[in-house]
Amino acid sequence: MRKAIAAGLLAVGVLATGCSGGDDADSGKVEGEITVLTQRTDIVNTVFQEYKKRFEAKYPDVKVKFEAITDYEGEVRIRMGTKDYGDVLLIPNSVNADQLPAFFEPLGTVDELKDRYRFVRTEQTFDGKVYGLAITGNAQGFVYNKKVWAQAGITAPPKTPEEFLAALKAVKEKTGAIPLYTNYKETWPLGQWEGLRGTITGDPDAVTKLAQDDAPWTAGKEHHVIDSLLFDVVKQGLTEPDPTTTNWEQSKGLLGTGKVATMALGSWSVVQMQAAAPDKADIGYLPFPTQTNGKFHTVVSGDYKNAVNRNSKHKAAARAWVEWFADESNYAVDQGGVPVVLGQQMPATLADLAAADVQYLEFNPAPKGQEGLDGKIGNAAEIALFDGKYRQRIVDAARGAKKESKEDIFADLNKRWKQARATVK
Structure with a gap:
């Protein structure tokens, strides 16, 4: 299961129209039956039932009903053309910031909430108001098989790209594992490298x-x-032999069992890799191999955001949920994520x-x-930053499938980026 990327996608036409105002039947009391929409079809009948018991014990006048949706983005976008999209829902990625007030009840101002919750300063906010709280957060770096790295003699995280490359070479020479798996064929995993921006400079x-x-x-x-490291890893033969045949689901088992040593993925991936490993302790998480002022950095951002349908008849109960x-x-920590509440202890999955x-x-x-200007420039330049396609070009050049150098690619990317910047405002 992939995690949502917290980025605005193309707005769907039905969203632009908005909805009418909230329902006057809302009593303002924490009571009534609420429907909670979720994308977690895998745990809605297990973990979420425990949440229901605990919540209803605290709020005995509320009854919670879940609706798990497989095609969450697609179905909820359509339903948001009506008032019937649950009482609590995860804000679809296709909702632009300026559309939030048309569909969701504000939870408070940024100033009121920023000292309690992560991610509210920049994500799912509009005009100083917060419309959603993240279900969990993600750090950025590399998920890796600690047992394999230890067998290769590497017990401390590399501090430079050169040290990282040397570590991957040792993995290849001493263990026989594929040092780094690109998951090239699926495309989106290469987009995960974009999440590393900010980690280099802090x-x-x-x-x-x-x-x-x-x-x-x-x-x-x-x-x-970032992209030089990707090019160099492939160029030096430290990735899978044939990237055109990669398989995301199979790759979890490969890393879990030590046939693959490393992948560039958000920290959401740790729990999934642990589930495929004979011993959870074999799976860890590495920072990007650069330091600023003697410190590693990782960027943290929110996953999907829980929000209150502005048309709900039980807004107080929905907000309470x-x-x-x-x-x-404790969902965030249980799922190996960064806690949403500031000051809460980080999960064991991020112990490294x-x-x-x-x-x-x-x-x-x-x-x-x-807001979102970098994405607009990238799209105009046909360099969609998070979808991984332009990084497939880098992989192809590095493995010799395309006759262009790293310098050629970077010069072309700079040219197109500059041209797009001149047109996008």
Whole structure:
């Protein structure tokens, strides 16, 4: 199961129309029956039933009903053309920030909530108001098989790209495992490399600066560092022999059992890899191999956000669920994620980051009017940053399937990016 990427996708026409205002039947009391929509079809009849028991014990006048949806994005987008889209739901990725007030009840202002919850300063907010609380958060780096790395003699996280490459070479020579698996065929896993921006500089304004830069693939800049490492890993034969035959589901078992040593994925992947491993302790998480001021950094961002349908007849009960889920369910930590509540202990799945004294970083909000500008520039330049397609080109060149050098690719990316910046406002 993939996790949602917290990024605005193309708006669907039905969303642009909005809905009428909330229902006057809302009593303001924490009572009534509420329907909670979820994408977790795998645990709705197990883990979520325990949540229901605990929540209803605290709020005995509320009854919770779940509706698990396989094609969550597709079905909920359609239902949002009506008032019938549950009382609590995960905000679809296709909802733009300026559309939030048409569909969801505000939970408070950014100023009111920013000292309690992560991700509310920049995600699913509009005009200073917060419309959703994340169900969990993700760090960015590399999921890896610790047992394989230890067999190769590497027991500390590499601090530079050169050390990382040397570690992967040792894995190949001493263990026979595939050092790094790109999951090239599925495309989206290569987009996970984009999540590494900000980790190199430790700069909370990294995304804003990217949108203001005419040449992000210039030597020394973050995209040059990230994509150079990808190119070099492939060029040096440290990835799967034939990337065109990769398989996402099978790759979990490969990493879990030590046939693959490393993948570039968000920290959401740790639990899934552990489930495929004979021993959960074999799976760990590495920071990107750069340090700023002697410290590793990882960017943390929110997953799907729980929100209250503005048309709900039981908004108080729905809001109580949203807050209880963030504050008391322990979902984030149980799923190996970054806690949504500030100050809560990080999960055991991220123990390697704690041991390496990795600094957690959240991006600052973009200047007003520049929200999502980096994505707009990328789309206009046909360099969709998160979908992985342009990085397939890098892999193809590195493995000799295309006759172009790393320098050729970066020069072309810079040219197209600059041209797009001149047209996108």
